[in-house]
Amino acid sequence: MSTNFEIGTDKLWIGRHAADEDILVFDPALDQPPSGNVTFFSLTQFRPRSFAPKVAKERIRGITDAKEFSAAKKTYTRWPELKAKQEGVDSRTRTEALELRRSAMLQRHEAYLASLGELAEIPLTKAGRRTKRRRITNCLVCQRVLETGMDLSCERCSQRICTCGACACGASTQQDS
Structure with a gap:
């Protein structure tokens, strides 16, 4: 040595x-x-x-x-085995963080729909994944570019859900104000 x-x-x-x-x-x-x-x-x-x-x-x-x-x-x-284990932990951590963000977005989305009044009576269904081609869109409420990484859409209006919780539900009432 x-x-x-x-x-x-x-x-x-x-x-x-x-x-x-x-x-x-x-x-x-x-x-x-x-x-x-x-x-x-x-x-x-x-x-x-x-x-x-x-x-x-x-x-x-x-x-x-x-x-x-x-x-x-x-x-x-043993490095290949150790690297795989390290990447597995990193992957699980990223997945858990993504799931927490998705859950928080869905809670904000539910609150947004409840704030619309008459639309709140329609039962809220779980937001699902978009299958259409991706496009850049701004939120109708906060004007942020809608995040493509979350990939959540409202099952009522079929539009992407913003991180603020808004979707296109109630868009006509938003534009009238």
């Missing part, structure tokens, strides 16, 4: 970048010599990172602690 990275090594080498503390693994099988750079695998980002040879020699120091070296080597052998 040498302290400095040696250009041309044919062995697995593990070090830490001095600037960002990223643990980097040099695997001769991953290195791409024609580029002129040295390719390491980042155990923090689970992706390859390339450095100029001078940077690799000066900024990346070898890990000399046997336990830390062993743990990093084990992580390197």
